[in-house]
Amino acid sequence: MSVKVKIPTQLRANAGGEGEITVEGSNVSEVLDALFAVHGELKERICDEDGGLRRFVNVYVGGEDIRFEQGLETPVPAGGEVQILPAVAGG
Amino acid sequence: MPATALKCRECKAEYPLEAHFVCSNCFGPLEVAYDFSALGADPAQTRRRIQAGPQNIWRYSDFLPLQGGSPGASTRGASRSGLPAGCTPLIRADRLAAELGLKEVWVKNDAANPTHSFKDRVVSVATHRARELGFDTLACASTGNLANAVAAQASAFGMRSYVFIPSDLEEQKILATGVYGTNVVAVKGNYDDVNRLCTELSGERAGWAFVNVNMRPYYAEGSKTLAYEISEQLGFTTPDRIVSPIASGSLFTKIAKGFEEWLELGIATGSLPKMNGAQAAGCSPVATAYANGHDVCRPVKPDTIAKSLAIGNPADGPYALELARRSGGGIDMVTDDEIREGIGLLASTTGVFTETAGGVTTAVLKKLAERGEIDPEERVVIVITGEGLKTLDAVRDTFTTHTIEPSFDAFEAEFAVAGSH
Numbered sequence A: 001m002s003v004k005v006k007i008p009t010q011l012r013a014n015a016g017g018e019g020e021i022t023v024e025g026s027n028v029s030e031v032l033d034a035l036f037a038v039h040g041e042l043k044e045r046i047c048d049e050d051g052g053l054r055r056f057v058n059v060y061v062g063g064e065d066i067r068f069e070q071g072l073e074t075p076v077p078a079g080g081e082v083q084i085l086p087a088v089a090g091g
Numbered sequence B: 001m002p003a004t005a006l007k008c009r010e011c012k013a014e015y016p017l018e019a020h021f022v023c024s025n026c027f028g029p030l031e032v033a034y035d036f037s038a039l040g041a042d043p044a045q046t047r048r049r050i051q052a053g054p055q056n057i058w059r060y061s062d063f064l065p066l067q068g069g070s071p072g073a074s075t076r077g078a079s080r081s082g083l084p085a086g087c088t089p090l091i092r093a094d095r096l097a098a099e100l101g102l103k104e105v106w107v108k109n110d111a112a113n114p115t116h117s118f119k120d121r122v123v124s125v126a127t128h129r130a131r132e133l134g135f136d137t138l139a140c141a142s143t144g145n146l147a148n149a150v151a152a153q154a155s156a157f158g159m160r161s162y163v164f165i166p167s168d169l170e171e172q173k174i175l176a177t178g179v180y181g182t183n184v185v186a187v188k189g190n191y192d193d194v195n196r197l198c199t200e201l202s203g204e205r206a207g208w209a210f211v212n213v214n215m216r217p218y219y220a221e222g223s224k225t226l227a228y229e230i231s232e233q234l235g236f237t238t239p240d241r242i243v244s245p246i247a248s249g250s251l252f253t254k255i256a257k258g259f260e261e262w263l264e265l266g267i268a269t270g271s272l273p274k275m276n277g278a279q280a281a282g283c284s285p286v287a288t289a290y291a292n293g294h295d296v297c298r299p300v301k302p303d304t305i306a307k308s309l310a311i312g313n314p315a316d317g318p319y320a321l322e323l324a325r326r327s328g329g330g331i332d333m334v335t336d337d338e339i340r341e342g343i344g345l346l347a348s349t350t351g352v353f354t355e356t357a358g359g360v361t362t363a364v365l366k367k368l369a370e371r372g373e374i375d376p377e378e379r380v381v382i383v384i385t386g387e388g389l390k391t392l393d394a395v396r397d398t399f400t401t402h403t404i405e406p407s408f409d410a411f412e413a414e415f416a417v418a419g420s421h
Helices: A009-015 A028-038 A041-046 B043-051 B057-063 B094-100 B119-132 B145-157 B171-178 B191-204 B216-221 B224-233 B250-264 B285-291 B317-326 B336-350 B356-370 B388-395 B408-415
Strands: A002-006 A020-024 A057-061 A081-086 B003-008 B030-034 B090-092 B104-109 B137-141 B160-166 B183-187 B208-210 B241-245 B274-280 B330-334 B379-384
Touching (some): A002 A028, A009 A041, A020 A028, A081 B191, B030 B216, B043 B057, B043 B224, B090 B224, B094 B104, B094 B336, B094 B356, B119 B145, B119 B216, B137 B191, B145 B171, B160 B171, B160 B191, B191 B208, B224 B250, B241 B250, B241 B356, B250 B274, B274 B285, B274 B317, B274 B356, B285 B330, B330 B336, B330 B356, B336 B356, B336 B388, B356 B379, B356 B388
Parallel strands (some): B137 B160, B137 B208, B160 B183, B241 B274, B274 B330
Antiparallel strands (some): A057 A081, B003 B030
């Protein structure tokens, strides 16, 4: 099942300059693994030593923060969109 | 300028003083780093220079990240540049203190800023830095007050502006923003949805200065001026305790940074105040993490009348938690009913009418007093960040209006106070 991953500007240098990459996967974990298989440099930017997401990385599936869903196990529908963004304090 | 670099709060990597907000190594937030050695070793001289400065935040430009120092041609009375913020009243609130069994309470009334909230401070700093960096368009993700401040500041400078707000925002805040001739973009979603969209947009619109996204390191520094002012107004000392609202956690942590800078430089005497944060129960990710002993916040979906504090995913939450614990303060939450009561308590004892965020702050002060956490000898300052006229719905139906015929007898009948004068 192919899904679209949106890459933030801060990470595009590690993703061959691409803003959108299409990969296969049925949940966030699989999608990220597929992404890292293409652009290995992204892994250490996004994940900590234990393989979890870094504290200031937000990941959304269809616009919803995966921390409200099932974290890295959150399902991604075919044709869905996974967005990676830096956390920014608001106000 | 005293600023030397942007520095990652997590991994300490340094970046030039440009429009960056996130570390490209670890995604941590960037913060302005300073070298204050040019101020010299004599704090008395620095204090005199501050006192001779304009009656706005630019009197503290030695501590702000602007290349050109105080912007515009300034005199003691004014700074001829944009819409100056700051120098708001610090009011001694003896009746509020007496009501709560405390000895000394002060109200820092930041509703007295040009667009009636503390956001004029942060927007002033972000806008001036944006202009130094060559931006011609201002933008922001806002819960309302920031939109007011950005739209007004952009008008004062003749800059284009786009303000992004949640579509369910209070009407008063939308009207008070649109009047400036900005582009109001109401996003169908909550603040965190607005913030996500703006984070994405800031990467795609190179000529736009999103004050609280790509200009965030500079923007956040503006909140330090609240601490400088409180300290100066208290004779270059520090209060024993601060009670401040927490939304993203930025204001709360930067107030402490302001005090710490002045204490380290010897400009203020005293010690870091106990820092108490205030959240609404309907959006309390930081207060909940504090109560549970966690050092990171779990995001929530906000549901509270305190919309200006309705940030469910507060990125500065971990730093706010660390500060509350380190300073001997804490973080509390109050219900919407307590918020309404807080607005009423502040209004009826001080004459200051605050918006819902100030109701949160006042209600938390009351809670701390009732719990006996505040020593009666303490000097406490509560930070009132916004104006009651922007959230009028919060006080609707909280009092009775006496409608009478225009006659003496009708008045007497209504009030029926025998022997009154």
